[in-house]
Amino acid sequence: MSGPKPKIVVEYRGNVAVATFTDEKILDESHIKAIEESVCSLVKQGDYTGLVLDFSNVEFLSSAVLGILIRILAGTKRKGAHLRLCGINEKVYDIFKITRLNKVFDICLDVQQAVESIPVG
């Protein structure tokens, strides 16, 4: 019997943690909180140089998610780690452009590009 689908799936590529969001729409408050807790605990634990958030399954997100991303960014900076976002589709990218958050976050095309952009060591 399969359990509930995880909201994020994490894999490690060397010293980089790659977290892929599994749901098309990130908007439910409990969903948003679950994501924040999962990613923040990733940020706190582990010895990695970079965190990649993969949005390739995400078709839609609300402004509340942008707030979480800001907090995640602050957390990774405190840890001395690099944060990259990737796999963002055109409509979702519009949200980042309109809010100027495309200037705040390092947004890459895909996971490979994001991982390769993170300095080693």
Add this chain to the structure above:
Amino acid sequence: MTAGKAVNRSLVLKSRLAEMRKASRRILAEARDSGFSCDDMFAIHLAVEEALVNAVKHGNGKDPEKKVKVEYSADPQKFEIAVEDEGRGFSPKDVPDPREEKNLYKASGRGLLLMQSFMDIVEYNTSGNRVHMVKYRSK
């Protein structure tokens, strides 16, 4: 895409995010049935989501006894929605611009900007507890 069926409805909801979620799904399903394009649906989805969450969280302070009234319609020209909460209201002019450097790293305050950017009309009543939005159908 040709316009589908016209819609004209009113809802009265308790200030629970779960109830907002249900209402949002219903509103969007009906807008979709009315034949709006994918781009229009993205805009409508975002604006409806932000307006309902604002009404519950900021307007009614998540008090489940307070109501949110929603009126919406879809016709061959446009999608229209009004969301009213029972709060004291606010002045949209007092909302800091989240794009300014000093606000860029704040964790909140972007909902209104997104509503204004994606909808063709966003207007508030005098007290600021009712928002009216319109999205004209893309050609």
